[in-house]
Amino acid sequence: MNGEEMTAWWFVLPSFALLMIFVFYPMLQAFIISFQNYNLVGGTRSFVGLDNYRTLMTDQSFLASLRHSFYFAIIVIPIQTSISLGMALLIQKKVATTGLFRTIYFIPVVVSTAVAATVFKLIYNKEYGLLNNFLELLHLPTTNFLSNPDTAMNGVIMLGMWKAVGFFMIIFLAGLNNIPQDLYEAAKVDGASKIQQFFRITLPLLNRTTAFVVIITTIDAIKISGLVFVLTNGGPNGATETAVFYIYQMAFKQMQMGYGTAAAFILFAIVLVISLVQMRLFRNQDY
Amino acid sequence: MSRIASFVKYTIMIILAIVSIIPIFWMISGASRPYAELFKYSNSFNIHLFVPVHPTLQNFKDVIFNERNPFLTYIGNTLFVASIVTVLVLLINAMSAFAFAKLRFRGKGVVFALFMSAMIIPGEVTLVPNYLLMHNFGWLDSYKALIIPSMLSVFGIFLLRQFFAEVPDEILEAAKIDGASMPRTFLRIVLPAAVPPMITLGLMTFLGNWDSYLWPLIVINDDKKQMIQVAIAAFSSAEGTDWSKILAASTISTVPILIIFLFLQRYYIQGITMSGVKG
Numbered sequence: 001m002n003g004e005e006m007t008a009w010w011f012v013l014p015s016f017a018l019l020m021i022f023v024f025y026p027m028l029q030a031f032i033i034s035f036q037n038y039n040l041v042g043g044t045r046s047f048v049g050l051d052n053y054r055t056l057m058t059d060q061s062f063l064a065s066l067r068h069s070f071y072f073a074i075i076v077i078p079i080q081t082s083i084s085l086g087m088a089l090l091i092q093k094k095v096a097t098t099g100l101f102r103t104i105y106f107i108p109v110v111v112s113t114a115v116a117a118t119v120f121k122l123i124y125n126k127e128y129g130l131l132n133n134f135l136e137l138l139h140l141p142t143t144n145f146l147s148n149p150d151t152a153m154n155g156v157i158m159l160g161m162w163k164a165v166g167f168f169m170i171i172f173l174a175g176l177n178n179i180p181q182d183l184y185e186a187a188k189v190d191g192a193s194k195i196q197q198f199f200r201i202t203l204p205l206l207n208r209t210t211a212f213v214v215i216i217t218t219i220d221a222i223k224i225s226g227l228v229f230v231l232t233n234g235g236p237n238g239a240t241e242t243a244v245f246y247i248y249q250m251a252f253k254q255m256q257m258g259y260g261t262a263a264a265f266i267l268f269a270i271v272l273v274i275s276l277v278q279m280r281l282f283r284n285q286d287y
Numbered sequence: 288m289s290r291i292a293s294f295v296k297y298t299i300m301i302i303l304a305i306v307s308i309i310p311i312f313w314m315i316s317g318a319s320r321p322y323a324e325l326f327k328y329s330n331s332f333n334i335h336l337f338v339p340v341h342p343t344l345q346n347f348k349d350v351i352f353n354e355r356n357p358f359l360t361y362i363g364n365t366l367f368v369a370s371i372v373t374v375l376v377l378l379i380n381a382m383s384a385f386a387f388a389k390l391r392f393r394g395k396g397v398v399f400a401l402f403m404s405a406m407i408i409p410g411e412v413t414l415v416p417n418y419l420l421m422h423n424f425g426w427l428d429s430y431k432a433l434i435i436p437s438m439l440s441v442f443g444i445f446l447l448r449q450f451f452a453e454v455p456d457e458i459l460e461a462a463k464i465d466g467a468s469m470p471r472t473f474l475r476i477v478l479p480a481a482v483p484p485m486i487t488l489g490l491m492t493f494l495g496n497w498d499s500y501l502w503p504l505i506v507i508n509d510d511k512k513q514m515i516q517v518a519i520a521a522f523s524s525a526e527g528t529d530w531s532k533i534l535a536a537s538t539i540s541t542v543p544i545l546i547i548f549l550f551l552q553r554y555y556i557q558g559i560t561m562s563g564v565k566g
Contacts, residue, residue, distance in 0.1 A: 007469040008390035011382040012398060018379070018439035023405045026416035033415060040419075090300050103552060104304045110548045111311060112498040114516035115537040118523045119314045122530055128326040130313060133336075166307070167559065174560035223411055226500050230520045244411050251415045252505055264412045271409065 034265050038258035052262035061238065062263055065246035066270075068153060072242065073221035075157050081213055084165045085206075088172035102173075106166040113163070117230035120159045121146065146232055149239035156227055156240050163227075164220070168213050175209030176202070211282035215275050222271055243267050311541070313337060318346050318534040325531055346535035358536055360511060361518040362543075368433050368514065369496035375438045376492045377485055384447035385473050389459060405441050414505070421506050432506040433514070437496065443488045446561065450484045451477055487558030490551055497544055515540045 037048045056062050087105055091098040108116065123130045126144035135142050145155030179202065187197050225244035228234060234241040234249075241249075247267070251260030317325055320339035328335040350358050386392070387399050417436060426432040454477055462472040478485070503514040519540060523533045548555065
């Protein structure tokens with residue numbers, strides 16, 4: 001091995017060691033543990049084959065937690081993507097005020113999950129909350145989103161979107177800036193309306209950006225946990241238990257490490273399949 | 288027509304801006320008023336819904352000098368861990384990124400592919416084995432469990448590699464001819480050329496660690512060693528009714544981060560943009 005090659009390996013070694021110890025080795029372990037009945041407290045560990053997976057398939061609370069995660073994803077993907085694209089379009093033109101608006105729209109992204117969830121808990125409060133105060137002003141019925149199992153997830157969704165739209169707005173903004181301006185000039189000469197320009201030029205040329213946004217949103221949505229922990233702690237009545245929340249409960253509250261890990265693998269498989277399908281879908285539309 | 292359009296546009300922009308910052312503004316104003324006042328104006332829309340009638344710093348004092356919930360300690364703990372992680376992430380991942388961008392070695396393609404494939408492995412899958420690993424190493428309840436596994440940033444390697452690749456080879460050759468060693472070239476020429484992406488990655492890492500919740504919740508049990516996010520969440524469920532203090536604690540943990548962000552937002556947003564476009 002020559003000098004350059006030696007140096008290169010020394011440069012890569014620290015991160016490579018971390019990669020092996022904290023990503024690939026745990027991944028392998030996770031695969032093994034998911035076939036075991038592993039209770040950390042009792043110290044018992046036995047091979048049970050596919051039992052964990054089989055039980056999970058009929059475990060009503062696991063299936064419910066997956067449904068909640070999917071509900072979150074299905075609502076959030078279209079709404080959040082359109083709002084963030086809309087925001088990006090609003091502030092795309094560089095004038096004095098857009099920088100200010102961009103900063104303001106981005107602030108919720110920087111606020112930590114625990115703080116945002118804590119503050120929103122109070123905002124949702126039926127008697128004192130800002131939101132109900134506002135609903136009352138508009139003569140709309142007031143409600144405590146978080147204490148009703150039918151609406152609690154929507155409370156989580158609103159907070160999730162509040163925190164995330166600014167992030168995706170920035171990504172759309174980057175995508176919009178990559179579209180050559182002369183295409184719009186040419187369209188204008190041909191007499192295309194703003195709406196036609198949007199559907200014929202902006203949207204098709206944003207394909208790659210949109211794909212990125214949709215895939216990341218889907219993955220994040222299906223893995224949602226932090227907001228749920230602080231905002232509702234899974235309640236009321238388990239209505240906001242998401243898949244990751246369920247995995248945490250199983251592995252670290254009930255100490256069923258094997259069962260929790262098997263659930264994590266199912267989640268991983270779902271996320272992987274969805275992102276592969278989405279990548280394929282968006283690629284086929286390429287121009 | 289166009290005046291109406293621009294009026295509508297600005298109205299929407301302002302509404303979105305209000306929705307974006309009202310919760311934070313309201314948190315700060317709620318933290319600066321006495322408890323008796325907090326809900327007094329909540330059922331009306333007047334200026335005092337957002338502006339305290341009797342502004343006070345008492346809530347902040349109560350939170351900071353609380354024996355049971357020493358928020359300055361939590362912030363100190365989090366600052367300590369997040370700073371160390373940030374420095375180490377920058378160093379270790381920049382080294383690898385440099386090797387991948389500028390050095391030739393056998394197996395480079397395969398090793399790089401291994402790193403990139405780690406991007407699809409979500410932390411949730413390796414949560415349990417990583418916890419068991421910390422358990423076996425005897426690192427539970429110690430900051431090693433928070434720092435060492437967080438030192439790797441595959442995304443960071445990906446990001447920095449793009450930048451290092453743009454450093455002209457001629458400069459590296461010239462340094463070599465002048466007798467500079469590879470580590471010296473890296474420290475003196477390559478790193479200084481990549482200050483903006485280093486700031487980007489540093490900020491993302493720092494904010495990510497400041498925000499981290501699930502992992503500290505799992506590996507740290509000693510209350511005095513806890514991180515700020517877990518402390519805030521625990522505080523708000525324990526003190527369920529003392530909303531003034533909860534808002535004060537939230538404000539204390541948010542305002543410094545917001546200030547850092549406002550100063551460095553250009554880099555932070557740039558970093559997100561780059562990750563988006565290349566995705």
